[in-house]
Amino acid sequence: YDSEASFARAFKRITNVSPGVVRRTISGRTDMNFGF
Secondary structure (H helix, E strand, O other): OOOHHHHHHHHHHHHOOOHHHHHHHOOOOOOOOOOO
């Protein structure tokens, strides 16, 4: 992904969850392993 904005759009489309919520939930984990 080129930017966090484009990632956020794709993420929200796939998961129907705001990336900010997930970021808080996983406490800054970056290896989310969603199969991207």
